[in-house]
Amino acid sequence: MADFQSLIINLLKKNSKGLSFNSIRKRLRVKGGQVKALQRDLKGLVDQGLVYKDGSRYVAVSSETEKGYFQKFAGGFGFLLREGKEDIFIPPHATMGAMDGDYVLAVIVREREGKKPEGRIIKILKRAEKSYSGTIRKQGKRYVIVPDDKALPSELNIAKAKKEGLKLKDGLKVVFKVKEDKAYIEEIVGFEDDPTVDYKLVVAKFKLKEEFPKKVLDEIERVEIADRREDLRDDYIITIDPRDAKDFDDAISVKKEGNLYLLGVHIADVSAYVMEDSRLDKEAMSRGCSTYLIDKVIPMLPHQLSSDLCSLKPGEDRYTMSVFMWIDKEGNVVKRRFAKSIINSKARLSYEDAQRIIDGQELEKDSVSIFVGNSFEYIREFLLLARELAWILRERRERRGSLDFDLP
Structure with missing residues (x-):
């Protein structure tokens, strides 16, 4: 000190x-x-x-003082979140103006049996770097923001609007930060009646990156895969996915070997293209995950990978990680093996079409399923064997006490 x-x-x-x-x-x-x-x-x-x-x-600071993140709710109250301990209730009058996500120091003022400890915030140690969305409303000659987040005040005054030359109009949707009870506009997104404004708000509010840097995209073109792989391109391997799936990241194969079932699960090998500490790797790490919105996807990896090279498209050679499981008639895995592999999917099925084929029905005219070469001739036999193994595995799970949730 x-x-x-x-x-x-x-x-x-x-x-x-x-x-x-x-x-x-x-x-x-x-x-x-x-x-x-x-x-x-x-x-x-x-x-x-x-x-x-x-x-x-x-x-x-005494032993009765705690540090943690503040979670605020619409009524103005909140909770100090503590790792491994019960949360501390902070009533509305004791928040000291803390916002949701702030890192705060609080003192415990009351502890009662059967209830959460009650405290009050005595210092905001670090403000949350958090953006909010809201709608601009005109009130007389001035403009305010009505936040979408109900944990914020019902309206906020706008700071530095004239100084920064912002052209405010009633009904505009904006992204903003809050400092000292004032809203600092970061971006004007569009009018509230624009059908695309919700998507734009999500992108702006969470700082999502829709485009990839050119250096990241160029790196994909330079990838050379030189490792040895087990060649499964002649094996009967298929994908089964939702009807509207855009990329296919896993495939299956199944056949009988004597009294055993040989099940193969083949997962798209992204690591074949994304080297550790490469620009691709760092870009993916900065994004964290793919973001799925109502009708759009902002991918963690460029579309060349997520929707093409790492998608197990029918009739295309693709790099995979495979696990082979030999399963007996009781559902026990008696042997297993892992391998880096290369496959060539023989069919892309939707769940609906898979069920129609099992039931012996013809596919509908708007079917999205794709069959390579003469693979359709073998698909029903394949699916019936897969269903047979699925029943065995399901029965084993039930014997072990699995729960069956009857969801709509």
């Missing part, structure tokens, strides 16, 4: 109700040029969350 910080902490711990700055100065006998150093070190303790200010008094 800095020069005065240890002395300040020890002094405040002996005075649990706290002391004013002048009292601290006098008791530590600080004079002249040392006063500024005392102020600096006291501020440093406050910034570190080791001391908090209660009115004019400085108080040392």
